[in-house]
Amino acid sequence: MKMPEGFLWGGATAANQCEGAYNVDGRGLSSVDVVPFGPDRMKVARGEMKMLACDADHTYPSHQAIDFYHHYKEDIALMAGMGFKCYRLSISWTRILPGGDDDTPNAAGVAFYRNVFEECRKYGIEPLVTICHFDAPIALIQKYGGWKDRRMVDAFLKYCRVLFENYGGLVKYWLTFNEINMLLHMPFMGAGIVFEPGENREQVKYQAAHHELIASARAVQLAHQMMPGCMVGCMLAAGQYYPYTCAPEDVYQAMESDRDNYFFIDAQVRGAYPVWAKKRMERAGVSIDIRPEDEAILAAGTVDFVSFSYYSSRCTSADPEILKNKARGNAVVKSVVNPHLKSSEWGWQIDPLGLRITLNTLYDRYQKPLFIVENGLGANDTVEPDGSIHDPYRIDYMRQHIRAMLDAVNLDGVPLMGYTCWGCIDLVSASTGEMKKRYGMIYVDKSNDGTGTLKRMKKDSYFWYKKVIETNGEDLD
Ligand code: BGP
Numbered sequence: 001m002k003m004p005e006g007f008l009w010g011g012a013t014a015a016n017q018c019e020g021a022y023n024v025d026g027r028g029l030s031s032v033d034v035v036p037f038g039p040d041r042m043k044v045a046r047g048e049m050k051m052l053a054c055d056a057d058h059t060y061p062s063h064q065a066i067d068f069y070h071h072y073k074e075d076i077a078l079m080a081g082m083g084f085k086c087y088r089l090s091i092s093w094t095r096i097l098p099g100g101d102d103d104t105p106n107a108a109g110v111a112f113y114r115n116v117f118e119e120c121r122k123y124g125i126e127p128l129v130t131i132c133h134f135d136a137p138i139a140l141i142q143k144y145g146g147w148k149d150r151r152m153v154d155a156f157l158k159y160c161r162v163l164f165e166n167y168g169g170l171v172k173y174w175l176t177f178n179e180i181n182m183l184l185h186m187p188f189m190g191a192g193i194v195f196e197p198g199e200n201r202e203q204v205k206y207q208a209a210h211h212e213l214i215a216s217a218r219a220v221q222l223a224h225q226m227m228p229g230c231m232v233g234c235m236l237a238a239g240q241y242y243p244y245t246c247a248p249e250d251v252y253q254a255m256e257s258d259r260d261n262y263f264f265i266d267a268q269v270r271g272a273y274p275v276w277a278k279k280r281m282e283r284a285g286v287s288i289d290i291r292p293e294d295e296a297i298l299a300a301g302t303v304d305f306v307s308f309s310y311y312s313s314r315c316t317s318a319d320p321e322i323l324k325n326k327a328r329g330n331a332v333v334k335s336v337v338n339p340h341l342k343s344s345e346w347g348w349q350i351d352p353l354g355l356r357i358t359l360n361t362l363y364d365r366y367q368k369p370l371f372i373v374e375n376g377l378g379a380n381d382t383v384e385p386d387g388s389i390h391d392p393y394r395i396d397y398m399r400q401h402i403r404a405m406l407d408a409v410n411l412d413g414v415p416l417m418g419y420t421c422w423g424c425i426d427l428v429s430a431s432t433g434e435m436k437k438r439y440g441m442i443y444v445d446k447s448n449d450g451t452g453t454l455k456r457m458k459k460d461s462y463f464w465y466k467k468v469i470e471t472n473g474e475d476l477d
Pocket of ligand 1: 014017178179237309374378422428429430431432437
């Protein structure tokens, strides 16, 4: 089995996790720059601890990251060496508009991404651009409180206009917000939200979600007007919820948990909130400010494709005891441990068949082309004395997931545009801020404590993935 001709094989990164150079060439401060390493990381990411500037008591991994800013030529050449057809990356909002809504864009920032896209094109690599990947300008958080405020929509549109004007000829594929549903779990990372004492958190989150959805719909419309022929997608942190048992209560709970995620994508694909979402908000006492024109905006700005990240399935239960004792998993989304699955070193469960299930579920629900824009294994690698890096665990994870993807496409008929594995080059982990949690097929010499030469090295998986791409998925050995 193989993938159809023109399938977009490649890898994915995000600006704040790889670029570094956080205060170079006129770049403004962004939410992700103030999310520290260490025990306060999640408190800040969740909007529970206010940190709108850097301080001397914390360290900030994104400030240097892997310094892609100064290594992009070398890095893209290495990606080309694997035969990449596509490279997913994000643009740092404050590199383009340092204050978030400046009238004049930062010329050095605009030039940087032009150079990156031209470098991709040189190798025939199609860029896939995330407009906003966990990124909100600090100036706008100070001015508006981030996406709590509707004025963020206009700022975002101003930013989009600059991108579409400058890169329209170089970039065909766009995503509006990375993992838009993560706003519910990491409100500061996802929407620049810091909760004030006494605030109704659900209300704040859903109001911000509404603003992002309006911004996304308007961006889709603008992209279609300014760049005819382009394709704009939404981006979901996916992973089907399984019921812990076949008790109807558990099945119902799993459906409800899935709906936390579908809330966003239903609106972006269908152009309207599903009826259950309205009822749900009513029951939770959440009443969001929806303007009369919003219905038409959502309806006119539906996406062309559905992209998603998939690392694992999730599992839930209606039984509070089970939830209390068995819920573990990654630092962001807690899940009941599924006894049928193995876990990674970081406790993320490994479920390749879950990818086939997720692909089928999303296609059944939306009938839109799909795109897997993140998938991979975060693991600790060892560099051998001769400089080689043996990562059979990563190859094994990818092999099984690519096989599941081949099944979904060839046996089930799911239309899939591409597969960009996460962190094709080692980068800073979003949830933990670590360097040690590596996803790459290209190793970067950098440690959790910030030391390292930044030298790039090829892992075994580099050569393996090259062969997979060369044979269009036929040779997975
Ligand atoms: C997704 C994000 C990425 C990325 C990935 C892996 O949620 O879109 O930015 O980092 O997960 O997660 P982590 O880095 O926490 O291992």
